[in-house]
Amino acid sequence: xxxxxxxxxxxxxxxxxxxxxxxxxxxxxxxxxxxxxxxxxxxxxxxxxxxxxxxxxxxxxxxxxxxxxxxxxxxxxxxxxxxxxxxxxxxxxxxxxxxxxxxxxxxxxxxxxxxxxxxxxxxxxxxxxxxxxxxxxxxxxxxxxxxxxxxxxxxxxxxxxxxxxxxxxxxxxxxxxxxxxxxxxxxxxxxxxxxxxxxxxxxxxxxxxxxxxxxxxxxxxxxxxxxxxxxxxxxxxxxxxxxxxxxxxxxxxx
Ligand SMILES: NC(=O)c1ccc[n+]([C@@H]2O[C@H](COP(=O)([O-])OP(=O)(O)OC[C@H]3O[C@@H](n4cnc5c(N)ncnc54)[C@H](OP(=O)(O)O)[C@@H]3O)[C@@H](O)[C@H]2O)c1
Numbered sequence: 001x002x003x004x005x006x007x008x009x010x011x012x013x014x015x016x017x018x019x020x021x022x023x024x025x026x027x028x029x030x031x032x033x034x035x036x037x038x039x040x041x042x043x044x045x046x047x048x049x050x051x052x053x054x055x056x057x058x059x060x061x062x063x064x065x066x067x068x069x070x071x072x073x074x075x076x077x078x079x080x081x082x083x084x085x086x087x088x089x090x091x092x093x094x095x096x097x098x099x100x101x102x103x104x105x106x107x108x109x110x111x112x113x114x115x116x117x118x119x120x121x122x123x124x125x126x127x128x129x130x131x132x133x134x135x136x137x138x139x140x141x142x143x144x145x146x147x148x149x150x151x152x153x154x155x156x157x158x159x160x161x162x163x164x165x166x167x168x169x170x171x172x173x174x175x176x177x178x179x180x181x182x183x184x185x186x187x188x189x190x191x192x193x194x195x196x197x198x199x200x201x202x203x204x205x206x207x208x209x210x211x212x213x214x215x216x217x218x219x220x221x222x223x224x225x226x227x228x229x230x231x232x233x234x235x236x237x238x239x240x241x242x243x244x245x246x247x248x249x250x251x252x253x254x
Pocket of ligand 1: 016041043095098192
Protein backbone atom coordinates (compact mmCIF):
# COMPACT_ATOMS: atom_id res chain seq x y z
CA UNK A 1 0.00 0.00 0.00
CA UNK A 2 1.47 3.41 -0.92
CA UNK A 3 2.11 5.91 1.83
CA UNK A 4 -1.15 7.86 2.19
CA UNK A 5 -0.69 11.56 2.73
CA UNK A 6 -3.41 13.18 0.58
CA UNK A 7 -0.81 14.84 -1.62
CA UNK A 8 -2.23 17.06 -4.36
CA UNK A 9 1.12 17.66 -6.03
CA UNK A 10 0.64 18.01 -9.78
CA UNK A 11 -3.04 18.93 -9.46
CA UNK A 12 -4.62 22.28 -10.27
CA UNK A 13 -7.50 23.42 -8.08
CA UNK A 14 -9.98 26.22 -8.71
CA UNK A 15 -11.80 27.56 -5.65
CA UNK A 16 -14.53 30.04 -6.56
CA UNK A 17 -14.87 33.01 -4.23
CA UNK A 18 -11.51 32.38 -2.61
CA UNK A 19 -10.34 35.92 -1.87
CA UNK A 20 -11.62 35.65 1.72
CA UNK A 21 -13.58 33.48 4.16
CA UNK A 22 -13.92 29.74 3.80
CA UNK A 23 -12.81 29.89 0.17
CA UNK A 24 -9.46 31.46 1.03
CA UNK A 25 -8.84 28.92 3.80
CA UNK A 26 -9.76 26.09 1.41
CA UNK A 27 -7.44 27.45 -1.28
CA UNK A 28 -4.62 27.62 1.27
CA UNK A 29 -5.21 24.05 2.48
CA UNK A 30 -5.29 22.70 -1.09
CA UNK A 31 -2.10 24.65 -1.82
CA UNK A 32 -0.37 23.38 1.33
CA UNK A 33 -1.22 19.86 0.14
CA UNK A 34 0.69 20.61 -3.07
CA UNK A 35 -1.96 21.80 -5.53
CA UNK A 36 -1.51 24.79 -7.80
CA UNK A 37 -4.33 27.09 -6.82
CA UNK A 38 -6.57 29.38 -8.86
CA UNK A 39 -7.97 32.10 -6.63
CA UNK A 40 -11.23 33.55 -7.94
CA UNK A 41 -13.19 36.67 -7.08
CA UNK A 42 -15.58 39.03 -8.84
CA UNK A 43 -15.62 42.34 -6.97
CA UNK A 44 -12.64 43.28 -4.78
CA UNK A 45 -9.28 43.07 -6.55
CA UNK A 46 -7.47 44.43 -3.50
CA UNK A 47 -8.77 41.57 -1.35
CA UNK A 48 -7.86 38.98 -4.00
CA UNK A 49 -4.36 40.40 -4.34
CA UNK A 50 -3.92 40.22 -0.56
CA UNK A 51 -5.08 36.58 -0.65
CA UNK A 52 -2.59 35.84 -3.43
CA UNK A 53 0.25 37.39 -1.41
CA UNK A 54 -0.77 35.31 1.64
CA UNK A 55 -0.73 32.06 -0.33
CA UNK A 56 2.53 32.83 -2.09
CA UNK A 57 4.19 33.69 1.21
CA UNK A 58 3.27 30.17 2.33
CA UNK A 59 5.15 28.80 -0.70
CA UNK A 60 2.00 27.98 -2.66
CA UNK A 61 1.85 28.29 -6.45
CA UNK A 62 -1.20 30.48 -7.06
CA UNK A 63 -2.72 32.98 -9.47
CA UNK A 64 -5.75 35.25 -9.27
CA UNK A 65 -8.59 35.10 -11.81
CA UNK A 66 -11.37 37.68 -11.86
CA UNK A 67 -14.69 36.21 -13.04
CA UNK A 68 -18.34 36.39 -12.07
CA UNK A 69 -19.07 32.71 -11.54
CA UNK A 70 -22.73 33.13 -12.42
CA UNK A 71 -21.78 34.22 -15.96
CA UNK A 72 -21.05 31.55 -18.58
CA UNK A 73 -18.80 33.74 -20.69
CA UNK A 74 -16.73 34.76 -17.65
CA UNK A 75 -16.32 31.14 -16.55
CA UNK A 76 -15.17 30.13 -20.00
CA UNK A 77 -12.57 32.90 -20.04
CA UNK A 78 -11.38 32.04 -16.54
CA UNK A 79 -10.89 28.35 -17.39
CA UNK A 80 -8.92 29.22 -20.52
CA UNK A 81 -6.68 31.55 -18.50
CA UNK A 82 -6.16 28.94 -15.75
CA UNK A 83 -5.35 26.25 -18.31
CA UNK A 84 -2.71 28.52 -19.83
CA UNK A 85 -1.00 29.50 -16.59
CA UNK A 86 -1.58 26.62 -14.14
CA UNK A 87 -2.65 23.72 -16.39
CA UNK A 88 -5.92 21.78 -16.74
CA UNK A 89 -8.31 22.11 -13.80
CA UNK A 90 -8.46 18.87 -11.79
CA UNK A 91 -10.39 20.09 -8.76
CA UNK A 92 -13.33 22.51 -8.77
CA UNK A 93 -14.59 23.86 -5.45
CA UNK A 94 -17.89 25.75 -5.93
CA UNK A 95 -17.81 28.09 -2.97
CA UNK A 96 -18.58 31.69 -4.01
CA UNK A 97 -21.49 33.48 -2.41
CA UNK A 98 -23.01 36.93 -2.35
CA UNK A 99 -24.33 38.40 0.93
CA UNK A 100 -26.99 36.17 2.51
CA UNK A 101 -29.55 38.32 4.36
CA UNK A 102 -32.04 36.45 6.59
CA UNK A 103 -35.62 37.69 6.08
CA UNK A 104 -39.23 36.52 6.48
CA UNK A 105 -40.66 34.98 3.30
CA UNK A 106 -42.80 38.04 2.46
CA UNK A 107 -39.73 40.29 2.52
CA UNK A 108 -37.73 38.34 -0.05
CA UNK A 109 -38.43 38.99 -3.73
CA UNK A 110 -37.95 36.61 -6.63
CA UNK A 111 -34.84 38.49 -7.77
CA UNK A 112 -33.09 37.42 -4.55
CA UNK A 113 -34.29 33.82 -4.94
CA UNK A 114 -32.93 33.91 -8.48
CA UNK A 115 -29.57 35.23 -7.24
CA UNK A 116 -29.32 32.37 -4.73
CA UNK A 117 -30.14 29.85 -7.49
CA UNK A 118 -27.59 31.52 -9.78
CA UNK A 119 -24.82 31.06 -7.20
CA UNK A 120 -25.68 27.62 -5.87
CA UNK A 121 -27.22 25.82 -8.87
CA UNK A 122 -26.37 27.72 -12.06
CA UNK A 123 -22.74 28.34 -11.14
CA UNK A 124 -21.88 24.72 -10.21
CA UNK A 125 -23.58 23.66 -13.46
CA UNK A 126 -21.60 26.16 -15.58
CA UNK A 127 -18.35 25.19 -13.84
CA UNK A 128 -19.01 21.50 -14.45
CA UNK A 129 -19.97 22.00 -18.08
CA UNK A 130 -16.71 23.82 -18.76
CA UNK A 131 -14.52 21.43 -16.76
CA UNK A 132 -16.01 18.13 -17.88
CA UNK A 133 -14.62 17.59 -21.39
CA UNK A 134 -11.04 17.75 -20.05
CA UNK A 135 -11.83 15.71 -16.94
CA UNK A 136 -13.57 13.00 -18.95
CA UNK A 137 -10.63 12.81 -21.36
CA UNK A 138 -8.22 12.48 -18.41
CA UNK A 139 -10.54 10.06 -16.55
CA UNK A 140 -10.07 12.10 -13.39
CA UNK A 141 -11.83 14.99 -11.73
CA UNK A 142 -13.04 16.27 -8.40
CA UNK A 143 -16.06 18.48 -7.79
CA UNK A 144 -16.56 19.76 -4.26
CA UNK A 145 -19.70 21.80 -3.78
CA UNK A 146 -19.89 23.86 -0.60
CA UNK A 147 -23.38 23.55 0.80
CA UNK A 148 -24.48 24.21 4.40
CA UNK A 149 -25.99 22.48 7.40
CA UNK A 150 -29.03 24.75 6.92
CA UNK A 151 -30.42 22.43 4.22
CA UNK A 152 -30.72 19.59 6.73
CA UNK A 153 -31.88 21.84 9.56
CA UNK A 154 -34.36 23.99 7.59
CA UNK A 155 -33.09 27.10 9.34
CA UNK A 156 -35.46 30.13 9.34
CA UNK A 157 -35.95 32.87 8.28
CA UNK A 158 -33.60 31.83 5.48
CA UNK A 159 -35.89 30.25 2.89
CA UNK A 160 -34.25 31.50 -0.32
CA UNK A 161 -30.75 30.38 0.73
CA UNK A 162 -31.96 27.04 2.08
CA UNK A 163 -33.93 26.34 -1.10
CA UNK A 164 -30.92 27.07 -3.31
CA UNK A 165 -28.61 24.91 -1.17
CA UNK A 166 -31.24 22.15 -1.57
CA UNK A 167 -31.12 22.54 -5.34
CA UNK A 168 -27.33 22.32 -5.18
CA UNK A 169 -27.65 19.09 -3.21
CA UNK A 170 -29.96 17.50 -5.82
CA UNK A 171 -27.65 18.59 -8.62
CA UNK A 172 -24.63 17.11 -6.83
CA UNK A 173 -26.38 13.78 -6.22
CA UNK A 174 -27.34 13.35 -9.86
CA UNK A 175 -23.91 14.49 -11.04
CA UNK A 176 -22.28 11.89 -8.82
CA UNK A 177 -24.14 9.03 -10.51
CA UNK A 178 -23.60 10.39 -14.01
CA UNK A 179 -19.88 11.03 -13.60
CA UNK A 180 -18.77 8.06 -11.49
CA UNK A 181 -18.02 5.89 -14.58
CA UNK A 182 -15.50 8.51 -15.69
CA UNK A 183 -13.52 8.44 -12.43
CA UNK A 184 -14.92 11.84 -11.52
CA UNK A 185 -16.22 12.35 -8.00
CA UNK A 186 -18.78 14.86 -6.76
CA UNK A 187 -19.03 15.55 -3.06
CA UNK A 188 -20.27 18.27 -0.75
CA UNK A 189 -19.05 19.93 2.40
CA UNK A 190 -21.70 21.27 4.75
CA UNK A 191 -20.18 23.74 7.20
CA UNK A 192 -21.99 24.96 10.24
CA UNK A 193 -21.77 28.64 11.05
CA UNK A 194 -18.07 29.42 10.95
CA UNK A 195 -17.64 33.15 11.50
CA UNK A 196 -15.60 34.88 8.80
CA UNK A 197 -14.97 38.55 7.97
CA UNK A 198 -18.58 39.17 6.91
CA UNK A 199 -19.88 38.03 10.32
CA UNK A 200 -17.73 40.50 12.24
CA UNK A 201 -20.66 42.75 13.15
CA UNK A 202 -23.30 40.05 13.72
CA UNK A 203 -24.99 40.38 17.13
CA UNK A 204 -23.06 38.73 19.95
CA UNK A 205 -26.33 37.26 21.27
CA UNK A 206 -26.80 35.38 17.96
CA UNK A 207 -23.25 34.07 18.16
CA UNK A 208 -23.66 32.96 21.77
CA UNK A 209 -26.95 31.21 20.96
CA UNK A 210 -25.43 29.30 18.04
CA UNK A 211 -22.29 28.35 19.97
CA UNK A 212 -24.47 26.82 22.67
CA UNK A 213 -25.84 24.34 20.09
CA UNK A 214 -22.45 22.97 18.97
CA UNK A 215 -21.74 19.65 20.72
CA UNK A 216 -18.01 20.33 20.52
CA UNK A 217 -18.56 23.60 22.43
CA UNK A 218 -16.26 25.67 20.23
CA UNK A 219 -16.36 27.51 16.91
CA UNK A 220 -15.22 25.80 13.76
CA UNK A 221 -12.19 27.20 12.00
CA UNK A 222 -12.21 28.02 8.25
CA UNK A 223 -9.28 25.68 7.61
CA UNK A 224 -11.32 22.77 9.00
CA UNK A 225 -13.48 23.12 5.87
CA UNK A 226 -10.29 23.31 3.82
CA UNK A 227 -8.84 20.07 5.20
CA UNK A 228 -12.07 18.24 4.36
CA UNK A 229 -11.67 19.55 0.81
CA UNK A 230 -8.09 18.25 0.69
CA UNK A 231 -9.32 14.76 1.53
CA UNK A 232 -12.12 14.87 -1.05
CA UNK A 233 -9.70 16.18 -3.70
CA UNK A 234 -7.11 13.49 -3.01
CA UNK A 235 -6.46 10.22 -4.85
CA UNK A 236 -7.21 8.44 -1.58
CA UNK A 237 -10.85 9.61 -1.86
CA UNK A 238 -11.27 8.14 -5.37
CA UNK A 239 -14.06 5.75 -4.24
CA UNK A 240 -15.98 8.38 -2.27
CA UNK A 241 -18.65 10.20 -4.26
CA UNK A 242 -22.10 11.64 -3.64
CA UNK A 243 -21.25 12.26 0.00
CA UNK A 244 -21.62 15.24 2.30
CA UNK A 245 -19.10 15.93 5.04
CA UNK A 246 -20.61 18.10 7.77
CA UNK A 247 -17.98 20.34 9.36
CA UNK A 248 -19.95 21.58 12.33
CA UNK A 249 -18.64 20.04 15.55
CA UNK A 250 -21.29 17.30 15.59
CA UNK A 251 -24.37 19.51 15.24
CA UNK A 252 -25.92 17.30 12.51
CA UNK A 253 -25.67 13.64 11.55
CA UNK A 254 -26.21 13.05 7.80
N1 LIG B 1 -19.16 31.05 6.76
C1 LIG B 1 -20.13 30.26 7.15
O1 LIG B 1 -20.55 30.27 8.31
C2 LIG B 1 -20.78 29.30 6.19
C3 LIG B 1 -21.61 28.29 6.71
C4 LIG B 1 -22.19 27.38 5.84
C5 LIG B 1 -21.95 27.46 4.48
N2 LIG B 1 -21.15 28.44 4.00
C6 LIG B 1 -20.92 28.48 2.55
O2 LIG B 1 -19.54 28.59 2.33
C7 LIG B 1 -19.29 29.34 1.14
C8 LIG B 1 -18.34 30.51 1.47
O3 LIG B 1 -18.94 31.34 2.44
P1 LIG B 1 -18.11 32.47 3.21
O4 LIG B 1 -18.82 32.70 4.47
O5 LIG B 1 -16.68 32.09 3.26
O6 LIG B 1 -18.33 33.72 2.22
P2 LIG B 1 -17.54 35.13 2.13
O7 LIG B 1 -16.52 35.24 3.21
O8 LIG B 1 -18.60 36.17 2.02
O9 LIG B 1 -16.75 35.02 0.73
C9 LIG B 1 -17.45 35.06 -0.48
C10 LIG B 1 -16.46 35.02 -1.62
O10 LIG B 1 -17.18 34.99 -2.87
C11 LIG B 1 -16.66 36.01 -3.73
N3 LIG B 1 -17.70 36.37 -4.68
C12 LIG B 1 -18.83 37.09 -4.48
N4 LIG B 1 -19.54 37.19 -5.62
C13 LIG B 1 -18.85 36.49 -6.57
C14 LIG B 1 -19.07 36.21 -7.94
N5 LIG B 1 -20.17 36.67 -8.60
N6 LIG B 1 -18.16 35.47 -8.61
C15 LIG B 1 -17.03 35.02 -7.98
N7 LIG B 1 -16.78 35.24 -6.69
C16 LIG B 1 -17.68 35.99 -5.99
C17 LIG B 1 -16.23 37.10 -2.76
O11 LIG B 1 -15.28 38.02 -3.32
P3 LIG B 1 -15.74 39.36 -4.11
O12 LIG B 1 -16.99 39.87 -3.45
O13 LIG B 1 -14.58 40.28 -4.02
O14 LIG B 1 -16.01 38.91 -5.51
C18 LIG B 1 -15.55 36.24 -1.69
O15 LIG B 1 -14.27 35.85 -2.11
C19 LIG B 1 -20.66 29.79 0.63
O16 LIG B 1 -21.11 28.89 -0.37
C20 LIG B 1 -21.53 29.70 1.86
O17 LIG B 1 -22.88 29.51 1.54
C21 LIG B 1 -20.57 29.37 4.81
